[in-house]
Amino acid sequence: MTQVPSDAAQSAHVLSARGVTVRYGGLMALSDVRLDVPPRSIVGLVGPNGAGKTTMLAVLSGLQRPASGRVWLRGEEVTDASPQARARRGIARTFQQPELFMGLTVREHLVLAHRVRVKRRRLWSDMVDPRSLLPPSRAENERVEGLLELLNLTRVAKAPVAALPLGVSRLVEVGRALACEPHVILLDEPLSGLDMKASENLLSVFARVAEHVERDISLLLVEHDVAAVLALSSRIFVLDFGVLIATGTPEEIRNDPAVRAAYLGDDELSGSQPPPSWGHVHGGVEA
Ligand SMILES: Nc1ncnc2c1ncn2[C@@H]1O[C@H](COP(=O)(O)OP(=O)(O)OP(=O)(O)O)[C@@H](O)[C@H]1O
Numbered sequence: 001m002t003q004v005p006s007d008a009a010q011s012a013h014v015l016s017a018r019g020v021t022v023r024y025g026g027l028m029a030l031s032d033v034r035l036d037v038p039p040r041s042i043v044g045l046v047g048p049n050g051a052g053k054t055t056m057l058a059v060l061s062g063l064q065r066p067a068s069g070r071v072w073l074r075g076e077e078v079t080d081a082s083p084q085a086r087a088r089r090g091i092a093r094t095f096q097q098p099e100l101f102m103g104l105t106v107r108e109h110l111v112l113a114h115r116v117r118v119k120r121r122r123l124w125s126d127m128v129d130p131r132s133l134l135p136p137s138r139a140e141n142e143r144v145e146g147l148l149e150l151l152n153l154t155r156v157a158k159a160p161v162a163a164l165p166l167g168v169s170r171l172v173e174v175g176r177a178l179a180c181e182p183h184v185i186l187l188d189e190p191l192s193g194l195d196m197k198a199s200e201n202l203l204s205v206f207a208r209v210a211e212h213v214e215r216d217i218s219l220l221l222v223e224h225d226v227a228a229v230l231a232l233s234s235r236i237f238v239l240d241f242g243v244l245i246a247t248g249t250p251e252e253i254r255n256d257p258a259v260r261a262a263y264l265g266d267d268e269l270s271g272s273q274p275p276p277s278w279g280h281v282h283g284g285v286e287a
């Protein structure tokens with residue numbers, strides 16, 4: 001990993017990418033894509049199905065090697081760094097299907113995630129036999145209680161995650177990401193499958209996290225729900241067929257003809273009124 005002072009813009013951002021190209025056989029999943037996430041911000045990455053959003057997150061987190069292009073994390077180039085090395089440098093992510101240990105409680109998840117960050121060698125013994133989990137220290141407790149509060153999870157702290165509705169599992173995933181004390185969290189469709197109430201709760205938590213005073217944290221939010229992204233993000237990047245077709249403020253994106261054209265062909269929105277509202281009814285499955 002090398003320092004790249006050549007472009008001041010890159011070092012001013014928590015996460016940056018330039019010229020990212022990914023091919024799957026003959027398919028151009030991403031073509032010369034750039035992206036910037038400033039500190040303490042919520043950035044949206046949107047686009048119709050198959051636009052390349054998940055692929056872009058995989059490139060940023062190190063799971064997918066691009067054919068070309070470069071990635072910087074807090075001004076330092078990480079293009080060749082493993083996902084683990086990037087995680088240590090401050091990238092966290094959540095998955096579309098929460099990957100949780102069903103027998104553990106909400107609090108235990110956060111304690112474990114915090115220990116991974118603080119004492120990496122403890123992880124293996126805790127994982128092999130999570131029930132042998134040592135009682136949290138005072139410092140761990142303080143940190144975890146703060147997170148539970150931030151995420152509105154105090155009420156369910158002692159509940160096993162298996163018993164929780166999807167919306168709460170998503171919050172636990174966000175909590176686990178936060179416990180690793182990242183500088184940026186990549187979120188792939190965190191609202192999918194949630195009803196309106198659960199979505200609103202999650203979005204208000206995102207807003208609180210980005211304003212969190214303790215530490216610089218940014219969120220990169222991949223979402224189908226364009227209305228939610230426009231409401232929450234300070235900057236939005238729009239992909240279509242692997243190409244960055246627009247970037248700008250919510251206002252600029254709302255009025256961008258290329259974005260409108262891309263979305264009017266999208267099933268998600270073609271049944272609803274065209275922009276500017278862009279809201280669509282959530283296909284909620286649970287509270
Ligand atoms: N492992 C893979 N092998 C081959 N093609 C792939 C692979 N992963 C993704 N693709 C293709 O690359 C393109 C971009 O996929 P990607 O999953 O990044 O899109 P997306 O914007 O996340 O879509 P969605 O909104 O449906 O989640 C799609 O055409 C997809 O079919």
Ligand SMILES: [Mg+2]
Nearest residue numbers: 053054055188
């Ligand atoms: Mg996707």
